[in-house]
Amino acid sequence: MSRWTLTLEPEGSGPLFLRIARGVMRDIRRGRLKPGQQLPGSRPWAQELGLNRNTVLAAVAELEAQGWVTTSPTRGTFVSQALPEEVATAGGKGLAPLGVVLPPEPEFLQSRPFTLPPEVLHFSAGTPDPRLVPVELIARTWRRVVRRGGRRLLEYGEPGGHPALRRALAQMVSEVRGVPASAQQLVVTRGSQMALDLLARAVLRPGEAVAVEELGYRPAWEALRLAGAQLVPVPVDADGLQVDALERLAKRRKLRAVYVTPHHQFPTTVTMAAGRRLQLLALAKRYGLLVIEDDYDHEFHYEGRPVLPLASADDAGVVASIGTLSKVLAPGLRLGFVVAPTALADRLVRLRAVMDRQGDHPMEATVAELLEEGELQRHVRKMRGVYRTRRDFLVRRLEAKLGEVLSWKVPSGGISVWAQVKKPIDLQRWLGKALVRGVSVHPGARYTFEGREPGALRLVFARFNEAELGRAVDLLAGAL
Ligand SMILES: Cc1ncc(COP(=O)(O)O)c(C=O)c1O
Numbered sequence: 001m002s003r004w005t006l007t008l009e010p011e012g013s014g015p016l017f018l019r020i021a022r023g024v025m026r027d028i029r030r031g032r033l034k035p036g037q038q039l040p041g042s043r044p045w046a047q048e049l050g051l052n053r054n055t056v057l058a059a060v061a062e063l064e065a066q067g068w069v070t071t072s073p074t075r076g077t078f079v080s081q082a083l084p085e086e087v088a089t090a091g092g093k094g095l096a097p098l099g100v101v102l103p104p105e106p107e108f109l110q111s112r113p114f115t116l117p118p119e120v121l122h123f124s125a126g127t128p129d130p131r132l133v134p135v136e137l138i139a140r141t142w143r144r145v146v147r148r149g150g151r152r153l154l155e156y157g158e159p160g161g162h163p164a165l166r167r168a169l170a171q172m173v174s175e176v177r178g179v180p181a182s183a184q185q186l187v188v189t190r191g192s193q194m195a196l197d198l199l200a201r202a203v204l205r206p207g208e209a210v211a212v213e214e215l216g217y218r219p220a221w222e223a224l225r226l227a228g229a230q231l232v233p234v235p236v237d238a239d240g241l242q243v244d245a246l247e248r249l250a251k252r253r254k255l256r257a258v259y260v261t262p263h264h265q266f267p268t269t270v271t272m273a274a275g276r277r278l279q280l281l282a283l284a285k286r287y288g289l290l291v292i293e294d295d296y297d298h299e300f301h302y303e304g305r306p307v308l309p310l311a312s313a314d315d316a317g318v319v320a321s322i323g324t325l326s327k328v329l330a331p332g333l334r335l336g337f338v339v340a341p342t343a344l345a346d347r348l349v350r351l352r353a354v355m356d357r358q359g360d361h362p363m364e365a366t367v368a369e370l371l372e373e374g375e376l377q378r379h380v381r382k383m384r385g386v387y388r389t390r391r392d393f394l395v396r397r398l399e400a401k402l403g404e405v406l407s408w409k410v411p412s413g414g415i416s417v418w419a420q421v422k423k424p425i426d427l428q429r430w431l432g433k434a435l436v437r438g439v440s441v442h443p444g445a446r447y448t449f450e451g452r453e454p455g456a457l458r459l460v461f462a463r464f465n466e467a468e469l470g471r472a473v474d475l476l477a478g479a480l
Helices: 018-028 044-049 053-065 136-156 165-174 192-202 219-225 244-254 273-286 342-356 361-372 375-402 427-437 466-478
Strands: 069-072 076-079 187-190 209-213 230-237 254-258 290-294 317-323 334-340 406-408 416-421 456-460
Touching: 018 053, 018 427, 044 053, 044 219, 053 069, 053 317, 053 427, 069 290, 165 317, 165 334, 165 361, 187 406, 187 427, 192 254, 192 290, 192 317, 209 219, 209 342, 219 230, 219 406, 230 244, 244 254, 244 273, 254 273, 273 290, 290 334, 290 427, 334 342, 375 406, 375 416, 375 466, 416 466, 427 456, 427 466
Parallel strands: 209 230, 209 254, 254 290, 290 317
Antiparallel strands: 069 076, 187 334, 317 334, 406 416, 416 456
């Protein structure tokens, strides 16, 4: 067996244990590590890397969870003989290895989403509880709609979205969110992610600057970067984006756009103060910059009425507002939308036609029917009650088990709690141990530029029932 050593990529982002795991995957893909080859024991390996053993254990747990290695308590850790499909089919009997040189991959593409095994409680996954998705209702409605719509639904259709869904969403946005959009000003996308990609392509030339919130939503940053944006972080505080800081920036350099999450700032959950909203709109108008508003969880607000989106007060045509059905219905449907002034909406439709031709019209027509019949609204009302109860439960449990260590402000909406770590604690070590025990939590570093750790955790309460929330908090507390 050849002596193998891991080289960590110096520029890597994210928690250290994931960087180690990614390094091992990379070496398996490149053939530096062969199926069946033994990895060093955690103790000597940790020593060799100059790291804490728990970090190494967390990396091994992650690799095992994804099927890259197998471990036996007595024999050690080995590169799996049955590798994940992507590797197992990459050589050998499958296609020949790539025979052309690819340009270097942008560093941000490395942060691919990880799948964790079902036995790990993924406490930071921002998704609804999959068990509460109204599967039967969706299946029944789809069947009815496809039967009725017949072959027309299965033809090529409008790239901007199925007309019934555009109409139904435009009506919802206008009645519930106070944004008086016509169906033509609403473009259906595959989730917010495509909306961001389309907007970035529509408004940016490579190298242009876009301001983003820090802390913030990395998938949005990556979509913007893919279109060549130079991102400029702007700090957030208890009132949301610091618009004064944005203004100072706008005076110094040309900004093309700003990406914001004003309803519940991601990940800190704070709502942007009214004064700041007005200030932001005025600033956008003055400097000619597009406000990309990500209104991803408008429906989940528990105290009083939800604050209306910036787009509802936009009299200058400077806001493009993004919505998604990933939280209110299910992320796998890949349904989202953008509301934008006509000239921009039209451009988005033309871009979409090139990239993706059109969405899944049978499913779009199904969701239109769920909206027209009030089913989706009923589901949202139900989920709002469930999530509010779960939020309150989580907060009580945190108080009981981690009140000495964490502090938080109970969020008025959304699906997560942003908890600050009050004491000097080695967060990486703590979360590494927690992962080994079966609960995965993202540290604040995941939401900053350059991986700076703000000393905070994102804890999502939507996905788990009370028993699971209790167990997740207990595991986290036990790992301290
Ligand atoms: C800030 C933010 N925007 C958008 C989304 C939804 O993304 P998509 O619609 O692409 O599933 C999420 C979900 O995690 C989010 O947290």
